[in-house]
Amino acid sequence: MATQKKTEKISLRQLPGPDSRAFQVFFKFQRIRDAFMMIWGKHWKTQDSWPLKHDFSYCNAMSQLKVKQKQQSAFTYRDFLDLNDVNKAYKSRLAVICHIDVNAFFAQHEQIRLGLTPKDPVVCLQWNSLIAVSYAARDYGIGRMDTLQSAKLKCPKLIVAHTAVFKKGESTWSYLDYLPSPVDHKVSLDPYRRASRKIMRIFKSNCDHVEKASVDESFMDFGRLVFRKLLELFPNFLEGLESVDDRLPTLTQEMVDSVALQWKGLVIPKPGEASDEDGERNIDDWDDLLSLIGSNFASDIRQQIVDQLGYTTSAGIGRVKTLAKLASGFKKPNRQTIVRNDAVGPFLKNFKLTDFWSMGGKNGEAIMAKLDVPYSSQGDEIAG
C-alpha cells in the first residue's frame, strides 16, 4: 500500500505542464477503477495489465510488427519522464526529433501560385539565377547551377517564374508579367516569408517545441507528443514506477500488437534486417516504439501542410537533430525516413562528413583536411 502511494505521488509530480490537470484526473480515474476491480476480486493487473485500447485517427491498418528479442528494456522511467519536460526531452535517450523540409520551396510556392501541378517543370528565377528548381524540372537534368538559357535548352516547355519585386519608388511588391531588371527593381522575398509563417503555424499547432532552421525547414521535439500517446496506449505504464532509475517494463509482442500502428515512411534497417524497403522492421524496445509513434505524427503534420497549404515536404526522424536532418534529406521529394537508434551505424554509412549539417562548404572541407579524414568510404569510422 505504501508502495502504491509512493508511486502515485511520483506519477503526479512527474507530470507537470499544460495537461497536468488532465493527467491528475486521469490517474484519479485509474485509482477508482483499480479499487473497483479489486472489490470484484480481479485486480486490473491480473486481468489485463496492458489494456488493448487505442484510438488513433491516423491508424489505417493493423500492424504486423514483431518484437525480435524479449529482453529487459535498456531504458529507465527517467528516460521516459524526461520526455515530458521541454528542457530535458531532447537529451533523453528516448528522444524523438523530427525535421521537416519543404521540397524545392520557392519553386513549389510559384507552382501553387500559378495554379500548376507538381508534374509541371517550374523554376524560380532571381534575375538570371535559378534559386529553386521543381522536382519535375530536375527530371530534365536542370539544376540550380544552370542559367535560364541552359535550363530552357534542356526543357523548352520550362515554366519560369521570377520572384516578386519592388519597382523603384514603390513600397509594395508585385509579380510582373515580364522579366524585371535589377536596374529598375528590387527582389522581394516577402511572399515566401509569408508562406513560411503559415507552415510554421502548422508546426507550432502540433508541437510545443519547434526550432526554425531556415525559411522552409524546422526541427520539432516530439517528446510531449510521444509521451502522451504512449500513456494513452498504455494507461498503466507508470504503475510499476517505484524509482525513476528502474528499468521500463519489458516490451512484449502483445503490447506491440495492441498499438495497431504501422510505420509511416522508410525505416532504415538495423543490422540483420532485410535491406529491401518493405522488409520487416522490428520493435525491440521502447525507443523503437516511440519512433513508430513519431513517424505517425510526422506523417500527420505533413498531411496537414498538404491539405491546408498544398506543399509537399520531406521529413526525418532520429534521436538527435543531426540524424533527423540527414534523414529528411535521404529520400526526396515527399517522403520521410526513420532512423531507429540501432540503425544509426548502417544509416551513417550513406554519408560523408561534409554531408552533415554545418559541415558543408569550405568549413567542412577545412575541418576534414585538418583531421585528415578521407573524403569517401569513411562511413565505418563515423558509424563506429
Ligand SMILES: [Mg+2]
Ligand atoms: Mg527545402
